[in-house]
Amino acid sequence: MTTEKILRWGLFAVLLLFALFYLMPLFVMLTTSLKSLEEIRTGGLLSLPRQLTFQPWIEAWSSACAGTQCEGLRPFFWNSILMAVPAVLISTMVGAINGYVFAQWRFPGANLFFAAILFGCFIPFQVVLMPMARMLGLMGLAGTIPGLIFVHVIYGIGFTTLFFRNYYVTIPQELMRAAKVDGAGFFRIFFSIFLPLSLPIITVSVIWQFTQIWNDFLFGVSFSGAGSQPVTVALNNIVNSTTGVKAYNVDMAAAIIAALPTLFVYVVAGKYFIRGLTAGSVKG
Amino acid sequence: EPTAEVLHWWTSGSEAKSIAVLQEEFKENGGTWTDMPVAGGGGDAAMTALRARVLAGNAPSAVQLKGPAIQEWYEETGLADISAVAEENGWADVLPAQIADHMKCEGQWCAAPVNVHRVNWIWGNKQILDENGIEMPSTWEEFNAAADKLQEAGITPLAHGGQAWQDATVFETVVLGLGGPEFYKAALVDLDQEALKSDTMKEVFDEMRVLRGYVDDNFSGRDWNLATAMVMNGEAAFQIMGDWAKGEFLAAGKQPGTDFVCAPTPGEGFLYNVDSFAFFNVDGDDKQQGQALLAELIMGPNFQKVFNMNKGSIPARTDVPLDDFDDCAKASNEDMQADSEDGSLLPSFAHGMALRGAQAGAITDVVTAHFNSEMSSEDAVQQLADAVAASM
Amino acid sequence: MEWLERNVPKLVLAPSFVAILVFVYGFIGWTAWVSLTKSKLMPRYEIDGISQYTRLFASPRWDVAMNNLFIFGALFILLSMVIGLVLAIFLDQKIRSEGVLRTIYLYPMALSLIVTGTAWKWILNPGLGIQEMVRGWGFTGFTFDWLIRPEMAIYTVVIAAIWQASGFVMALFLAGLRSVDTEIIRAAQVDGIPTHRIYSAIIIPTMAPIFLSAFIVLAHLAIKAFDLVIALTNGGPGYATDLPATYMYAMAFSRGDLGQAAASAMIMMMVIFAIVVPYLYSELRPRRDH
Amino acid sequence: MPILDIEHLQKSYGDTKILHDINISIDEGDFLVLVGPSGCGKSTLLNCIAGLEPISSGTVRIGGRDVTGVTPKDRDIAMVFQSYALYPTMSVARNITFGMQVRGVDKATQQEKLAEVARQLQIEPLLNRKPGQLSGGQRQRVAMGRALVRDPKLFLFDEPLSNLDAKLRVSMRTEIKKLHQDLNASIVYVTHDQIEAMTLATKIIVMKGGVIQQIGTPAEIYSRPANMFVADFMGSPAMNLIPARAHSEGSSTRIEIERDGTSPLIFIDPTARDLPAEIVLGVRPEDIHEATGATHLPGSAENAGGEVFIEVVEPAGADTFAVTNLGGKPVTARLRAETAVQPKEMFPLAFDLSKLSYFSPEDGSRLN
Amino acid sequence: MPILDIEHLQKSYGDTKILHDINISIDEGDFLVLVGPSGCGKSTLLNCIAGLEPISSGTVRIGGRDVTGVTPKDRDIAMVFQSYALYPTMSVARNITFGMQVRGVDKATQQEKLAEVARQLQIEPLLNRKPGQLSGGQRQRVAMGRALVRDPKLFLFDEPLSNLDAKLRVSMRTEIKKLHQDLNASIVYVTHDQIEAMTLATKIIVMKGGVIQQIGTPAEIYSRPANMFVADFMGSPAMNLIPARAHSEGSSTRIEIERDGTSPLIFIDPTARDLPAEIVLGVRPEDIHEATGATHLPGSAENAGGEVFIEVVEPAGADTFAVTNLGGKPVTARLRAETAVQPKEMFPLAFDLSKLSYFSPEDGSRLN
Ligand SMILES: Nc1ncnc2c1ncn2[C@@H]1O[C@H](COP(=O)(O)OP(=O)(O)OP(=O)(O)O)[C@@H](O)[C@H]1O
Ligand SMILES: Nc1ncnc2c1ncn2[C@@H]1O[C@H](COP(=O)(O)OP(=O)(O)OP(=O)(O)O)[C@@H](O)[C@H]1O
Ligand SMILES: [Mg+2]
């Protein structure tokens, strides 16, 4: 009994140790963002702040300069939301209906096509940058938020389709047969029967896509125009000073602010994320 | 109504304030300024964005571009001709010839210079130097001797950040210092194979190896401003860095001459890094007017003064009075005028003034690989020559 | 009408089909084309043969990048799996604060390394981070300076990558452990099998599909690893921590050497292909479940 | 006019032929049960009738109309599935009315039909629940309800009871039977439970490997199976199939069966004729009785048997099963509950000669 | 000394009491079957015996040793699970020997035992396969094999046959019975199939809601159920439970049952005494016969009955079930296969008076 107790404590200690490891960067960022620049210049980077200041946070949010515009991250936040929300919704919707076809309406060649879509998940985005720019130009979407939405939807389809397809294959075919006998057609079955069943996997898809799109920098920097830059680009602009003075505390505050929405989503909905992710794709 | 969309990577701190001056002037002259800042990677991200914009068929009207990249872009897509503005304002008369050349594409003006950074500065902590009885070195032997002394005293002689461009910066000053302006031009501007494989180049790498010994252990990946802070805080004695480092000192309230000293790196010559704006072909009167206005303002004496005081560099125009500038800037300006005449005003390779991207990159690769490993000077010389040949 | 009804599924897929065809395969084709040209700053379309590939394979920096990919990939995948598995098994022991710990392990996945890179740089920097801290506690002999040693720096990239991904792997495994039929575990208990053998001989072998999923997710992260290197070492010291993705980016966007970038992209794509195709095969093979 | 008429139906998946030349014809009010082991193609056949799977060749007619290329919803059928396939996110009421709503039936009629069916199936209190909140039996009723509101020409049931426990299965079986009688509906019903088949059907089709083995009334199939497969498959416990030897003796035949521990069991069947030397004798457990008095070996005209060694005795409430070993096979007899039989002892048993079947050991076909 | 002895066992999950004061004692060689509806706590009780769930209070003794706090592996038991719980990545042989290997049994003994068990269960050809490659019945055998090699004091079976189809279930049932007789093993067996319970058990426990309803031999439980729950639960089709009225008439009792369409059915039970006015009469289907000649109403001493309206007739091979309606409830009679009964007609039926049970309509307890 006692050895078991000791074992349990050891186990708990290991888990805590790992927790510290995972928390370390957040700790560094948080403490730095609460120090004055003076203290950073003179003191250790890993030490606790001697005197708390929230000035960097205020500055990062509302007055730090990104180019000639000195309004902090605030305006760019809105850009990101305008981009991320529609992109997440559209790619999830497209993924849902694609997944529905792949799982329940198989036709010859469907598997090959599905494989082709999946392979698209693995393409490095640097590769598509330049041809995509040309295409966006041709479509008249260059430098606009709809253009960014378009790009994120295109490269999000792979994962969302995978999620939904793997989820929908676990739904028995009989359900669809029953609906067919009942006289329902393709869209009727989807909207009345499959969609209402999809909450777990919609959660997964939304979280995944939101994280990807919100955190994206490469597409954001390449395909945005003046006025449509997402928050990651603004963050990068605030943080990167080539030949000027660096304000680390503001940088760190800005970084945390920019990450807050995704952090929030993970902390609040992380449980469902895991549950949904394993709901379809993995069978023990 | 003139409009301009300006793509640049001066996004934060003093740089952002400096560019804001231009924006103000532009607005005062009735223009509409659209700001398109993209920072990161010393302009890499901005270049990525630029390429996307050009491919998409809506290039910005003005882009922060410099060195041979201007001509490269001209060859790929063509650039707007701003000769009218240049001639009207007599740019040729007020710009040093070498710098003016950078602004021309096949004889016509296509870009406007903002400033001149001197790259080959060496910065010292006055107090440490005084305590150890050290003068600013004027040759690399002197530097080595001083460094040895400092090392014995337990002081890190050279503050350095281990990033490829910083390695390259040190490298080019050594090339200039040991080989002289002629050699520098042959090796790093004309990419003469003889010069690249010469014994002088071997000596340069030898010196690099020696310098590596003067750097503390933690230099890898360090930002240049942290290295500057080391000099400021007395943790290190010297730093080899362009004059933007001055901004760090000044921001911390340090005074040139009393707290820190600035001097050209050992040897002769002036390595410049000129920031400039290139003008892309755009449609529409508004935009073309905007380009003209912008070009005029950039070269305007007022902007040149205000901007460069903010940024720590000196005006590209030689006729701007420097009374309000600090001593380092004044010295820099004098050297530039002098060197401009005797041909030792040279473009910095490390900052993309001398070579096209592929070649500059190839050299940087070898330099940084040598500096960060045990590679012998012979191997380095050989690799250097090979890499340059392969990148042509 | 009848025809329409029968072909609705295909029609619904058609836009995605076109999009994927153009925006994935068309672009891969474009890249393949460009890799055969002498494109510099901007794409040119005159075929020039395979000179970009010969240049690529002659480049010492590409060698380093490929080598690093294998070191990094192998270590990252292996260690993430081991750590993920260990954490999952430990968390599976009815730990009271499981919810909190799980969130802590998982949150790095939510952050871009653009955001955390600087913090990592400081932590790993011997003069600022862990080494300094431990020395500050009195262990003056303690050394942890991988970041600045060219031959070791790639391992710091591995550490940061593990930090980001292992929590996710943990979550996958945890869900896997929970999905094992409890009757099997009970059967093993009655059979007199000690806990560690239950895990090693019975539960873990049944989780093969999860190992495969985790492997693919990790492999895909490893190949795409770009932010990580840029934020942490920017390829340095020297180019000791270059990876194919960063090599390609450097060639395409800072060097103006598009042909070279396209050639490296094609090689990357082939590596991906070699890993992904077996996975796709297993994923799509007819399953007998439900 | 047959309500369902299938001619030369064939069905393949790729190269695999699943159904071979199926011909079926049933009349209005018939209750046709398809039985057969798992994987024999029962569900596939049902799906072909419903139009959920395209057929490879042949024709399907429902109510005289050729429906071969027609979609399920236009075939005037209703179907109940093994897993019930209730729409999980809809309430019970919605589950039942969904089809009508899709077909555009007006609200009032929907409600009326719903109420009627709910009353009939006694699921009124459940109408607002979700399927997840129902027990297996309740789900089954809802699935039936969904089919009933259609009032179709033909009902199709795919193993509707196989997910229920034994007890519920029995009572639902009775209800389905009653429903059939009340509505005079035409039904095709799939099961692999032969008791279900026997109790429900007016007509049974036994299938194996996509081929129809026998079509007939339950009584025909039970007492005169067309081959050993049917004999073995139908009835529980199964018909005993005992290897034996036959010798023609004039107009009657002498049958010899190996018996454990002692000499073979021998009797004369006066009705059997022209049997080959090696045969398999089929006898249902209830046609083996406790032998009384004089009916021992050699058998009388009606009963024939002898002492056999009893291996296992299973009392099962109303009956007691005794298992012995004849011809190298375990043989089960179904005796009265009050029997004195004891395991591991000899006990006299006798066959009812009028109920014997003989099969060919080669192809399993019936010989008498 | 009882092989298993449970005293005052209680088990709760949190605040929910799952098992209430369980007391059980069985002897070596006993075959104890726990039956009861789903969720009544059968598996929980079995898990408590195995030590897989801690108990809240009470004691469990196996072979005389108090094992209350002992881990499963030290209780000298073996267990077979409903899902078989085979180790999916190990071969059949490894599945069977793995436990021995962990316990350090030497290689030779392992192989010997494996061979013995494999022969006994006829799974020799399967030894190298993985569980995924086996059919349900084969898996079941392997699970049994894994238990058998342990040679434990007590075998525990948790619904080992419920995943098999009807036919296989019957044959595996016989095999388990045989195994029990051959090994003289002590077994606790959980099922919710009352036929399984009847055929296998030497002793049955009927549970409901965590409370033991009756303990007894199969015959006792079948013919004298302790309450209406047991009466209804055991036997298939279930015992008919018919609401009726009773009037004492001297030493005998007059029983009145409502009947569809005509006057109530009335008969005299000479043995019944002291019944309340409202009762529920219980009679098994096989104790309702076709009435012949003079035994109509009012009944003779042994049989009593009358003409009733037949609603459904289900021929089921050996028997035919006829369903009528008495006292407002459907009542099933089990008749011979050759009966002339027709649905929707009147037919004479008679009860076997010696087999009747009477229950209180209030608490369901037995009255006679
Ligand atoms: N989509 C399909 N593709 C290929 N083969 C199939 C497909 N569906 C079914 N089969 C095969 O067809 C055969 C008949 O299947 P079917 O489902 O009709 O059997 P069943 O008689 O209903 O069995 P069960 O009693 O198990 O439901 C099986 O061997 C099955 O493997
Ligand atoms: N871990 C648990 N926590 C809370 N309640 C539980 C737990 N396990 C079982 N129960 C409850 O205990 C009761 C008895 O469950 P048990 O599994 O013993 O039933 P059972 O008789 O075996 O049923 P079945 O025939 O369906 O297997 C059920 O009501 C169930 O919901
Ligand atoms: Mg089926």
Ligand SMILES: [Mg+2]
């Ligand atoms: Mg149970």
